[in-house]
Amino acid sequence: MRHVVPVLTVLGVIVAIWYAAAIGMNARWERDQAARAGETITWAEIVPRTMSQERPILPAPHQVGAGLWDGIAGQAVTSRRSLVWHGWVTLSATLAGFGVGTAAGMLLAVGIVHSRVMDQSVMPWAVASQTVPILAIAPMVIVVLASLGVKGLLPKAVISAWLSFFPVLVGMVAGLRSPDGMQLDLMRSWNASPSHVFWRLRLPSSLPWLFASLKVAIAAALVGTIVGELPAGATQGLGARLLSGSYYGQTVQIWAALFTAAILAAALVMLLGAVERLTLRRMGLAR
Amino acid sequence: MNATAAQMDPAPAPAPAAAVIAARNLDLTFQTRDGPVQALKGVDLSIGRGDFVSFIGPSGCGKTTLLRCIAALEQPTGGSLTVNGMSADEARRARAYGYVFQAPGLYPWRSIAGNISLPLEIMGFGKADRRERIARVLDLVELTGFGGKYPWQLSGGMQQRASIARALAFDADILLMDEPFGALDEIVRDRLNEALLALWEKTGKTIAFVTHSIPEAVYLSTRIVVMSPRPGRITDVIESPLHRHRPLEIRDSAEFIAIAQRVREGLRAGHSYD
Structure with a gap:
């Protein structure tokens, strides 16, 4: 049980880096959208949007998790989407x-x-x-x-x-x-x-x-x-x-x-x- | 079988010199990258039935090489060598000897009984015969009850005894031992030396024993062969006057010390060549 803390720490660091990268990589698309609409957009608005895009450059961990869950448990085993x-x-x-x-x-x-x-x-x-x-x-x-x-x-x-x-x-x-x-x-x-x-x-x-x-x-x-x-x-x-x-x-x-x-x-x-x-x-x- | 009969006899009298192992002018030259190395030169030796012969000398004197020649694990380049009246290789194929190395070399995936059984299986002994032989040799090396254990469960000395039992199991009447106790501490070594003498007395085997311990050689042997290096050769052969039955205390006797003295001088003389 002594190993739980270091293992979780490493996992947490990876997930944190992943979220940061997802925000950074997906932010550009949000800014371009805003510019096209003639609006200005703040970071506070960008951050939540980068995590729920339809086709992100880098999907956030929870999106991948949801996709994985849907693919494994959300479909009939015989389905082409399973x-x-x-x-x-x-x-x-x-x-x-x-x-x-x-x-x-x-x-x-x-x-x-x-x-x-x-x-x-x-x-x-x-x-x-x-x-x-x-x-x-x-x-x-x-x-x-x-x-x-x-x-x-x-x-x-x-x-x-x-x-x-x-x-x-x-x-x-x-x-x-x-x-x-x-x-x-x-x-x-x-x-x-x-x-x-x-x-x-x-x-x-x-x-x-x-x-x-x-x-x-x-x-x-x-x-x-x-x-x-x-x-x-x-x-x-x-x-x-x-x-x-x-x-x-x-x-x-x-x-x-x-x-x-x-x-x-x-x-x-x-x-x-x-x-x-x-x-x-x-x-x-x-x- | 002969050995079974010999075992019944508590102390077989030393047989008159019927040479079990005879070497005449034996040479062995290894071809190495730095040129030829003469490992053995002009070795003359005759070992009789029931003898206990030790080979002693500094490293590189060819004592192990000589033992390996007798076992047909090396091929001499000159001279003649017979074992049981055959060539060394014929004797090997006739399974004339058991060989004990410095390391026990037991298979970790086999129990002690399984390890002793290994040569018996290879030689085609039947199952009941194997079981009987395993029990007998385990008793000889005082490991009765340890047959079901695995090598890692045994101490180093017990493992080496198991490897001796393995060499005894198929009733070869020659035992070739290459520094079998070299890796053990002195207390264990003393005990195993005693046990080996008792075993030799009981079975009447012919034993060739390589060592670099002077007390060990003197304590065990009926004959001590002193060797020296470059080229490997025999410099002295000492017939021991000690009685075949030897308690450990004999090592404090004047006789024992005199023989040890002569061995030491022989070794020193061999070294003065270089």
């Missing part, structure tokens, strides 16, 4: 991409650790794949797959997997290589086979590394899915919600979608964190 519905569209593609990306990353890591040839041939391509800007690749993936008749969840999951396999690969390679020389010598002294070394030593040792990289990967998977929802005029998902908001100048809608994405990411990372704590504690790796 953030729960859009959130689920994004979440399902994220989880699919994360699953595929994690599996691919783990398999490649196992190959890389056991084969020098794979280490030298796969790793450079894995690194190169991540240096390509995802914003440039995503539309191509969507368009190419759409021309093949693949639409909906799958193309987004591909982009999401693209982003999420890499942290898993890097973390898993480090984890599988983490047993020290003494541990490997012990295995050698027992004449253990490579599969014994893998299942009984390397894999359990790699789990702390795996969990750390899974947290990075799931956040990346969510970003990948949202990026995959932006091109080609998608109509479903948080990315589509962001896009339509920016078309029509609905800044409140944009911010509400952004916060939904952030809450979703935080929830996923926390969920992984809970699984991590549980697993590592049971294994005696966390104290």
Whole structure:
């Protein structure tokens, strides 16, 4: 409970800065309106108006809160205006991409650790794949797959997997290589086979590394899915919600979608964190 | 099994010198970036069944390297080395020895019993056999009742005893120990030295033991091999006249002090080369 005060203080400072910025950024529009009407306007009049504009440059926190509440609780879950519905569209593609990306990353890591040839041939391509800007690749993936008749969840999951396999690969390679020389010598002294070394030593040792990289990967998977929802005029998902908001100048809608994405990411990372704590504690790796 | 029979016998008589480990003119040169480093040069050594041989010397004298050669964890570059009449690598594949490192190296995700079970699982022992062996070696190292505990619940000395139990579990008749008590405080070390002697007496294992403590080497060994660095070589081999059964107080006897004196002189002589 000692943490409540500092946490609330930080939150309060952020909200205060946000309100100040909203007033500053939205005041100009109010002044222009007044000038156009030939009136003069005082600060005392400007301040309350900056917090209730229809299309503010920066919506005030309570406007975003209201938008968020309306999107989550104010609509039927099946409605196109419901953030729960859009959130689920994004979440399902994220989880699919994360699953595929994690599996691919783990398999490649196992190959890389056991084969020098794979280490030298796969790793450079894995690194190169991540240096390509995802914003440039995503539309191509969507368009190419759409021309093949693949639409909906799958193309987004591909982009999401693209982003999420890499942290898993890097973390898993480090984890599988983490047993020290003494541990490997012990295995050698027992004449253990490579599969014994893998299942009984390397894999359990790699789990702390795996969990750390899974947290990075799931956040990346969510970003990948949202990026995959932006091109080609998608109509479903948080990315589509962001896009339509920016078309029509609905800044409140944009911010509400952004916060939904952030809450979703935080929830996923926390969920992984809970699984991590549980697993590592049971294994005696966390104290 | 042989070892089970030996265990029944409270004090097996020292067998006539049937060499379990025999090295002839053994060389090992490491190729490093700064050029070749001679870790071992012209090592001649014969260890008989049931011997307790200590290797002592300053760091860099090749004592650990020699032990690793016997374990086939290093490949000698010259000379010959046989373990149980086989090449060192054949002996390793025949699981002829248990190796104990300075750190216990227990898996944190396995209980003590699980850790002892690990080599047994790898070697394909059946479940009932494993359980029986785990109970037996836990008793040997006086850890009965601790099988269900996890390594972090045990003190450093108890963890090291568990790692010795792990090395004993599969009945290898050679025990290779690389400074197993080097990281422990002196009181714990004394107790473990006593326990190790008792265990050696009970099981009749052949033990090769690396240390840099003179009292430890003299207290434990039937033979002390003094080594010196650059190049790593044997400078003196001391046959201990002490009786195989040794209470801790023997360390105050004149005999003990005389042997320790000779070891110290051997170490000093080795150092005067540089």
